[in-house]
Amino acid sequence: MARPRDPRGGVRIHYAWIVTGVTCLALLAVAGVRSSSGVFVHPLQHEFGWIFLAHQIGAGLASYVGGLVYDLTGTYTLAFLSAGVLGILAAGMVLAIREPGRAAPAPAVRAAPATGD
Numbered sequence: 223m224a225r226p227r228d229p230r231g232g233v234r235i236h237y238a239w240i241v242t243g244v245t246c247l248a249l250l251a252v253a254g255v256r257s258s259s260g261v262f263v264h265p266l267q268h269e270f271g272w273i274f275l276a277h278q279i280g281a282g283l284a285s286y287v288g289g290l291v292y293d294l295t296g297t298y299t300l301a302f303l304s305a306g307v308l309g310i311l312a313a314g315m316v317l318a319i320r321e322p323g324r325a326a327p328a329p330a331v332r333a334a335p336a337t338g339d
Contacts, residue, residue, distance in 0.1 A: 267274070288301040 284305065288298065288305075291301040291304075292298055
């Protein structure tokens with residue numbers, strides 16, 4: 223079977239191949255971007271400890287409780303107000319944290335001036 227020819231002299235490519243190529247390139251780009259975040263996970267876990275776990279538990283509970291409040295009251299007002307109060311309470315707790323005193327840096331050691339013999 224002969225390939226269809228373009229009236230201008232070139233070989234025509236079916237548009238499905240263009241869609242396939244663009245889709246393949248997009249999937250490769252997305253896979254690369256998505257996988258690169260794994261490089262940062264270990265240093266962030268080492269730096270912040272359990273903070274990500276606590277955040278995810280809070281987010282999961284908040285969405286469930288927000289939906290439950292809506293089902294019981296028919297409005298999100300109580301859920302939004304409680305989220306605001308909890309946010310202000312959390313900010314107050316963060317501001318109340320007292321960090322232990324840090325040791326003063328050691329004084330810089332100066333080299334003795336060179337004496338000519």
